[in-house]
Amino acid sequence: MNDRPNPGWFGRNWKWFxxxxxxxxxxxxxxxxxxxxxxGIKGVSGLMSGSEPVRHAMQLAQANPEVKAAFGEPLETGLGFQGSLTTDNDSGAADLSLPVTGPKGSGRIYIKGSREADRWTYRLIEVAIDGSERRIDLLGPDAKPAAPLETAPEDGKDEGEAPAEESAAA
Known part of the structure; x- marks a missing residue:
């Protein structure tokens, strides 16, 4: 009769398996x-969103009435950061474009700046509104081309405040 053994499951089903x-x-x-x-993209975006230029630009945007009117509140950054951010000890450079969204619309914040002696100076921080040619300058119309980041001094005094000896002499 038939001397060949019956094939197993794999022998019968290998063509589809x-x-x-x-x-x-x-x-x-x-x-x-x-x-x-x-x-990886989420991690890089997280690193970028924690950087000083991005935090500073977001603070300016969230405090600007024109940006609030265009985007609504809350204003949030999205994924898709573009550009470069380099730091080397106490110097660096930022040339960034980050997406922002709010309940009323979306757009991008453009940041250009440099860091020297551990202090950021910005040439450009502006918001572009999607679907519009309009741009909102967050450094202000009377801002100098290289407006320094305003931070509280470490000794607790205001930067514009003169010491008591100097103001008495003046």
Whole structure:
């Protein structure tokens, strides 16, 4: 009669199992790769959003009445930072474009500045509104081209405040 043994499960089903198994492995690999890329983008955006130029620009934007009127509140940064931010000890440079959104609309904040002696100086901080040619200058119309970041001095005095000896002599 028939001397050949009956084939096992794999012997009967290999024609559909091999392609399906390979496709499954490829899909799982692609999902893992996209997940890692997504985490990398999220991580870089998180690092950028914590930087001094981005925090300063967001503070200016959130306090500006024109920006509030155009975007509403709350104003938030999105993913998709573009540009470069470099720091080396107490110097650096920023040339950034970051997306911002609010309940009324979206746009981008453009930041150009440099850092010397651990102090940021900005040449440009402005908001571009999507779907409009309008730009809002966050440094103000009377701001100098290189307006320094206003921070509280470490000794607790205002920068414009003269010491008692100097003001008495003047």
């Amino acid at each position: 091999v392609p399906t198994g390979c496709l499954t492995v490829l899909l799982l690999g692609a999902l893992l790769l996209f997940g890692l890329i997504g985490l």
